Amino acid sequence: MGNSYITSEETFEVDKPISTASVDPARRVYGPTELRRRLSERHVNMIAFSATIGIGLFLQSGKVIYLIGPGGAVLAYLIMGTVLWAAIASLGEMTAVFPVKGPIIDFPSRFFDESVGFAVGWMAWFAYIIVVATEVSTITQLFQFEFSEEYLRAVGYPQPTLKWQFGAETSPSVWVVVFLLAILLLNLLPVRAYGEVEYIFGCMKMVFISGAIVFNVVINARNANNDPSKSRFEFYRSPYGFFSRNTTTTSEAEAYVFTGDTGRLVGMWSAMNTIFFSLQGFFTVTVTAAESKDLDRDESIKLASRKISLRVILMYTLFVFTVGLNIPYDDSNLRDYSVNSIRRGQYSAIIIACVRSRITGWPHFLNAFFIFSAFSAGVNALYIASRLLHALANIQNVWPQWAYFIRSRLEKTTSKGVPAATVFASWLFGLLAFLAVQPLPTKILGRMAINSTASMLIVYSAICLSFLYFKTRTVNGAPEEDIVISTPEGDFLNRNARDYPYKSHLQWLRAAYGLCACTLLLLFNGWRSFLHPFSASDFIASYISVLIFVLFVIAYHIKDEREWNPLRWTRRVTMDISNPMVTREKDLRRRKGRLHRANRRSFFSRENGARILEFIWVWLK
Numbered sequence: 001m002g003n004s005y006i007t008s009e010e011t012f013e014v015d016k017p018i019s020t021a022s023v024d025p026a027r028r029v030y031g032p033t034e035l036r037r038r039l040s041e042r043h044v045n046m047i048a049f050s051a052t053i054g055i056g057l058f059l060q061s062g063k064v065i066y067l068i069g070p071g072g073a074v075l076a077y078l079i080m081g082t083v084l085w086a087a088i089a090s091l092g093e094m095t096a097v098f099p100v101k102g103p104i105i106d107f108p109s110r111f112f113d114e115s116v117g118f119a120v121g122w123m124a125w126f127a128y129i130i131v132v133a134t135e136v137s138t139i140t141q142l143f144q145f146e147f148s149e150e151y152l153r154a155v156g157y158p159q160p161t162l163k164w165q166f167g168a169e170t171s172p173s174v175w176v177v178v179f180l181l182a183i184l185l186l187n188l189l190p191v192r193a194y195g196e197v198e199y200i201f202g203c204m205k206m207v208f209i210s211g212a213i214v215f216n217v218v219i220n221a222r223n224a225n226n227d228p229s230k231s232r233f234e235f236y237r238s239p240y241g242f243f244s245r246n247t248t249t250t251s252e253a254e255a256y257v258f259t260g261d262t263g264r265l266v267g268m269w270s271a272m273n274t275i276f277f278s279l280q281g282f283f284t285v286t287v288t289a290a291e292s293k294d295l296d297r298d299e300s301i302k303l304a305s306r307k308i309s310l311r312v313i314l315m316y317t318l319f320v321f322t323v324g325l326n327i328p329y330d331d332s333n334l335r336d337y338s339v340n341s342i343r344r345g346q347y348s349a350i351i352i353a354c355v356r357s358r359i360t361g362w363p364h365f366l367n368a369f370f371i372f373s374a375f376s377a378g379v380n381a382l383y384i385a386s387r388l389l390h391a392l393a394n395i396q397n398v399w400p401q402w403a404y405f406i407r408s409r410l411e412k413t414t415s416k417g418v419p420a421a422t423v424f425a426s427w428l429f430g431l432l433a434f435l436a437v438q439p440l441p442t443k444i445l446g447r448m449a450i451n452s453t454a455s456m457l458i459v460y461s462a463i464c465l466s467f468l469y470f471k472t473r474t475v476n477g478a479p480e481e482d483i484v485i486s487t488p489e490g491d492f493l494n495r496n497a498r499d500y501p502y503k504s505h506l507q508w509l510r511a512a513y514g515l516c517a518c519t520l521l522l523l524f525n526g527w528r529s530f531l532h533p534f535s536a537s538d539f540i541a542s543y544i545s546v547l548i549f550v551l552f553v554i555a556y557h558i559k560d561e562r563e564w565n566p567l568r569w570t571r572r573v574t575m576d577i578s579n580p581m582v583t584r585e586k587d588l589r590r591r592k593g594r595l596h597r598a599n600r601r602s603f604f605s606r607e608n609g610a611r612i613l614e615f616i617w618v619w620l621k
Helices: 041-052 056-068 070-097 103-111 114-142 149-155 172-187 190-224 262-290 299-322 349-356 363-392 401-410 420-437 441-471 506-524 536-560 605-621
Strands: 002-005 248-249 256-257 484-487 492-495 570-572
Touching: 002 536, 041 070, 041 190, 041 299, 041 363, 041 536, 056 070, 056 114, 056 262, 056 299, 056 349, 056 363, 070 103, 070 262, 070 441, 070 506, 103 114, 103 149, 103 262, 103 363, 103 401, 103 441, 114 172, 114 363, 114 420, 114 441, 114 536, 149 349, 172 190, 172 248, 172 363, 172 420, 190 349, 190 363, 256 262, 256 363, 262 299, 262 363, 262 441, 262 506, 299 349, 363 401, 363 420, 401 420, 420 441, 441 506, 441 536
Parallel strands: 002 570
Antiparallel strands: 248 256, 484 492
């Protein structure tokens, strides 16, 4: 494989208007095509946070605890958090320097290979239209909330039944229509109004998770006080334990039990694959770059990249740790032997904790909040999918000639800067949510989720690889030098420049770590489909994304190079580092998110108190 360095005129043509006087009518741009920069830093933060809090934490954390035990679940969430943090820090730095439209498309094409950037864009879009359908399908299942009477008697619940009457008899198709329409309407709002809605949704989710953590601590203390023979860490100790004693999974006809170190390895690997679906929305902070205002002043991308990582990792691990205090990993409602599944509210870890603690009322509220959380995550997923498709529509020369008319329509925006065409086109694929009315909806939902996971693993692998190539175009120069340094070997970015917008120490090492982790997770994503008898359906769900990715790469080269030979494949890249974003604040100590003293003569002063309050607000909002 060789390298083919090309000029920007020979590669993707992004954000360039087409003159309607000299082109074929099918290639004309029908109206405005630009997004509006209306989102502030707080909007970007909460849009990203809300995108990562859907069904994964609430409905799948119990499955993770079952797979590897309460302590193992905490470790699994921490490990996957660091993997996603490594990837988003890589993407965040590149986006802070070059806040382009569709960064996950632009950077792989700019620094690794055009065809990979093209394919990654479609893979991410494909993943998120699947997420829209998955979230809406899950909502229909959450209305089927009912515990078995045998389970309630076994745990000593004070009421003979626990189920929802509301919506239980309503056809799932009705809920699919209602929530899909609501998701569509919210995504047609002007971006500023949409940002405000998402800010409220994100705050609600943050308050709920914080309350859930406290709630679990309180019921754990109450249970321990009511029964002095029980320890507060009862379910972390023998006969339960930090890790589960074994991991059980099933194929089409047989059950397999893995014990000892093999069981822990299998359980941890399965748990990490399950967790990835919950965390894959980390990259949302960069999707908003084309609609973020005052990037040079507020440093939105830098702060949002760090905030989303710290918030999500901290809240996820604390949630799983505290809920693990109150339920045994072998609880009958946690047991899930299937390869891929998303189940109903009665199988949620926190609801099981309530029931086992004999708390009435709260299970209904929790299930209702899960519906809201899935709905808001569906809103986020459509926003992400529509912006990705709009970015792809702005790449003129990767569309076949017969699709120029479609491309021109898709890149059009409303007078408020909303890409209504891409919103509607992406929304149409949400109709896959009607699969929830089919038999075995939990398996269908699980396979949709694992397919989305595989697609995003490809995306994050490409992001980390792109950063490693991006790093070759940077140097550690002197702080007083310009952000772009000219040398005999060419131009390089000076990461030590005072106006360099975002830098993490040893980021190349973190990118390599993220690349290795995502690649391994992708390769062994569907290992359970190979258990006897072989499951073709699970294998396809786990690996079809890899085939689609390869086909996209090949299709791009065939279109762009009529006599392309895969045996003589060369990378087509620009390695363009021109026109980087610079930050207004040159003093590193005074950057947003850093605590510094305004009055250095007196520590206890009004100015320093104001700085502390400002620092706290920056990291909370």
